[in-house]
Amino acid sequence: MPTAYWNGQVIAESDDTVVVEQNHYFPLSAVRAEFLADSATTSSCPWKGTANYYTLVVDGERNEDAVWYYADPSAEAEQVRDRVAFWRGVEVRA
Secondary structure, three states, X not given: XXXXXXXXXXXXXXXXXXXXXXXXXXXXXXXXXXXXXXXXEEEEEOOOEEEEEEEEEEOOEEEEEEEEEOOOOOHHHHHHOOXXXXXXXXXXXX
């Protein structure tokens, strides 16, 4: 089962991930919400739309903008709606 780890903790796990551009997108419901802090950061993808971010906070350590999601993805990227993906040192094991 795909599992995301950071700072010695399981951040998310689910057997219902969607892989887009080599990234596992986990259902938001599979992510441990206590590790997520809101972020004002956004970025733009030419085909998915505007990405929003969360910062991970685990045992007092912060990983800024390590989680991204598309709140309102384009029609071509609808499969990532209500899902998040990880980077910046978050290890995803499939």
